[in-house]
Amino acid sequence: MLIVFTLLLGPLIIILVYFLSPLFLRKWIVDEQGHSIPPGPSIRYAFLRKYAEQALYDWTNKFGPLFLLWMGSQLFIVVSDPQIARDLFVTNGAIFSNRKKYFMKNQRQHRRLATMVLTPKAMQGYINIMEYEAHIFIKSLYDEGIRGTSAINPAHYAGRFALNNMLIISFGLRTYSTSDPLIAKALYLAMEFMDLTGPWSNSVDFFEILQRIPTRTRSRGRNLHDGLISVYGDMILQFKARMDAGEEVPDCLVKTLLETQNKEKLDWEDLCMLSAIFTLGGVHSTSGIILWFLALIPSHPDILIRAHEELDRVIGRNRWPSTEDEPDLPYVRAIIKEVQRVHAPFWMATPHFNSQDFVYRGTYIPKDTVLVLNCYSLHHNESCYPDSFTFNPDRYLGDELSCSESVKHSDVMNRDHWTFGAGRRICPGIPGAERELWLAIVRLLWAYNFEALPEEPISLQEYEGMSGRTPVPFRLRFIPRTTNLHHILKTADEIVL
Numbered sequence: 001m002l003i004v005f006t007l008l009l010g011p012l013i014i015i016l017v018y019f020l021s022p023l024f025l026r027k028w029i030v031d032e033q034g035h036s037i038p039p040g041p042s043i044r045y046a047f048l049r050k051y052a053e054q055a056l057y058d059w060t061n062k063f064g065p066l067f068l069l070w071m072g073s074q075l076f077i078v079v080s081d082p083q084i085a086r087d088l089f090v091t092n093g094a095i096f097s098n099r100k101k102y103f104m105k106n107q108r109q110h111r112r113l114a115t116m117v118l119t120p121k122a123m124q125g126y127i128n129i130m131e132y133e134a135h136i137f138i139k140s141l142y143d144e145g146i147r148g149t150s151a152i153n154p155a156h157y158a159g160r161f162a163l164n165n166m167l168i169i170s171f172g173l174r175t176y177s178t179s180d181p182l183i184a185k186a187l188y189l190a191m192e193f194m195d196l197t198g199p200w201s202n203s204v205d206f207f208e209i210l211q212r213i214p215t216r217t218r219s220r221g222r223n224l225h226d227g228l229i230s231v232y233g234d235m236i237l238q239f240k241a242r243m244d245a246g247e248e249v250p251d252c253l254v255k256t257l258l259e260t261q262n263k264e265k266l267d268w269e270d271l272c273m274l275s276a277i278f279t280l281g282g283v284h285s286t287s288g289i290i291l292w293f294l295a296l297i298p299s300h301p302d303i304l305i306r307a308h309e310e311l312d313r314v315i316g317r318n319r320w321p322s323t324e325d326e327p328d329l330p331y332v333r334a335i336i337k338e339v340q341r342v343h344a345p346f347w348m349a350t351p352h353f354n355s356q357d358f359v360y361r362g363t364y365i366p367k368d369t370v371l372v373l374n375c376y377s378l379h380h381n382e383s384c385y386p387d388s389f390t391f392n393p394d395r396y397l398g399d400e401l402s403c404s405e406s407v408k409h410s411d412v413m414n415r416d417h418w419t420f421g422a423g424r425r426i427c428p429g430i431p432g433a434e435r436e437l438w439l440a441i442v443r444l445l446w447a448y449n450f451e452a453l454p455e456e457p458i459s460l461q462e463y464e465g466m467s468g469r470t471p472v473p474f475r476l477r478f479i480p481r482t483t484n485l486h487h488i489l490k491t492a493d494e495i496v497l
């Protein structure tokens with residue numbers, strides 16, 4: 001009897017104590033000066049439910065803008081206030097800029113390599129390519145939607161637009177038809193990657209024992225790893241064969257990786273994973289924002305009318321807008337910033353962790369704590385964004401700074417938003433992403449009226465992806481606003497690089 005009791009109840013008690021241990025750990029963990037850790041929930045979590053930002057928002061309201069929780073064996077601190085974000089990630093960036101090594105991510109430090117190919121000069125060169133890809137994107141909606149007569153799901157085309165821009169930067173190539181199988185494969189792998197590496201989604205990261213036993217997540221992770229090596233490895237091999245044959249190859253990430261392979265001590269897996277993670281990082285993030293714009297615009301006809309009024313007044317209907325028109329179209333700029341605020345693709349930017357113990361405002365942040373920038377709460381801070389749950393581009397009228405400029409704003413309370421992260425690990429792709437978003441959205445607005453189907457309401461609450469969130473599938477009719485669209489679209493065709 002006693003044995004049965006011990007066998008059944010013993011493990012149960014151990015599990016219970018483990019999950020309730022924060023109750024006493026919160027009192028016990030102090031630094032040498034007696035500073036305690038920040039407040040937070042009293043139980044340990046294995047994962048957070050699907051819409052994790054809601055839980056963080058509720059906890060922020062309960063425990064304040066700097067709270068701490070346990071995910072398995074890992075300590076997490078959640079930052080939800082602009083000043084605290086600046087103090088930790090920017091002012092103390094030397095301490096708070098490490099990346100945690102996730103089970104799914106075979107990543108070595110790749111920022112330096114990424115910034116080598118994202119120089120301002122290189123980005124300047126990519127502008128023509130982005131203008132061209134935006135042209136092809138608008139054209140694909142026109143063709144596939146049979147000039148607005150047929151409703152289509154824009155996800156594949158927006159995904160392809162972002163993918164092509166990234167493939168050009170990474171491999172100097174593009175998909176040259178909407179039916180290229182690489183599009184579906186790359187979009188699937190990018191979404192799998194974001195799901196499996198989201199800060200809260202993956203218990204395998206926080207319970208090390210799970211890394212040794214076969215779980216569904218572990219096999220998904222292995223399949224993803226093999227898929228990335230196969231798809232991106234093939235593209236590297238093709239590129240290398242061209243280099244080895246003495247062909248002239250375009251400047252791109254893979255050329256830099258191959259040229260610096262020995263110096264940087266990169267093995268085959270490093271080459272594949274670096275090129276894959278860099279490329280997919282710019283796919284669902286950019287296309288997600290374009291899709292959120294398309295998902296919400298049919299339910300905001302007043303905003304569409306004002307945007308069209310601005311475009312007709314400034315551009316007219318004989319030509320379409322380009323990069324240099326941006327300063328003259330403040331309302332369109334404001335719409336894009338507001339989409340980025342209300343529908344940031346990552347509610348939690350990639351977590352950072354601190355390389356040493358730190359005391360902040362009297363609380364103790366132990367070394368190796370994961371720090372999460374809680375964009376959802378930051379973007380619903382009522383003092384920065386009054387009536388924050390309402391989509392209102394007017395709040396950005398008068399903000400003439402680009403996102404790249406705004407991240408350096410001297411008054412952090414007036415920064416536009418936190419969609420690209422903060423501090424030393426902030427997204428190095430901001431200038432490119434901004435350019436892509438501008439070209440895609442301004443041309444969509446210039447070219448089309450957007451008609452949702454009454455029998456297929458579009459959800460603005462649900463989304464796909466645990467991080468890198470995009471709207472659930474929806475269909476629209478893209479109705480041309482002018483017959484000139486047809487003539488403009490005819491001026492470019494698919495090209496093979």
Ligand code: HEM
Pocket residue numbers: 099111114118169278281282285286289345346349350351352419420421422423424425426427428429430432433
């Ligand atoms: C709208 C589109 C995009 C969004 C919302 C976005 C957002 C982000 C965020 C939140 C981070 C983490 C920042 C942090 O830790 O504080 C990040 C990192 C990164 N992004 Fe982006 N990104 C976008 C597009 C791009 C593009 C187009 C590229 C490349 C051309 C790119 C390259 C990178 C790289 C290499 C990192 C890793 C930086 C590091 O670890 O130091 N991103 N991005």
